[in-house]
Amino acid sequence: MDAWLWRTRFFKTRAxxxxxxxxxxxxINGERVKKASRLIRPGDILTFPQGNAIRVIRMLAPAERRGSAPEAQTHYEPVPDDPDD
Incomplete structure (x- = not known):
C-alpha cells in the first residue's frame, strides 16, 4: 500500500x-491499517491525512511506476462528501 500511495503521488517519498x-x-474501507505491505484492490476506499486535509479516495487501478501527475490521477478518484452532512 505504501508503494501505491507513493506512486500515485500522495506522498513525496515512499518512506x-x-x-x-x-x-x-x-x-482501508473504514478499517485502520498499520502494515505498509497491506494489499489494496480496485474499489477500496482509502482515507488518510495529507497536509492539513483528510483525503478520501477510491482506488481504481494498481500503479506499476511513479509517473507524471496526470498519469497518477488515472489510478484513483476522489470520494465525494456525504450530502447528508
Whole structure:
C-alpha cells in the first residue's frame, strides 16, 4: 500500500508513506491499517491525512511506476462528501 500511495503521488517519498501507514493513520474501507505491505484492490476506499486535509479516495487501478501527475490521477478518484452532512 505504501508503494501505491507513493506512486500515485500522495506522498513525496515512499518512506513518508510508510511512516503514515505504520502510525495507523490510514484506513482501508473504514478499517485502520498499520502494515505498509497491506494489499489494496480496485474499489477500496482509502482515507488518510495529507497536509492539513483528510483525503478520501477510491482506488481504481494498481500503479506499476511513479509517473507524471496526470498519469497518477488515472489510478484513483476522489470520494465525494456525504450530502447528508
Amino acid at each position: 513518508l508513506a510508510t511512516a503514515v501507514v505504520s502510525k495507523g493513520r490510514v484506513r
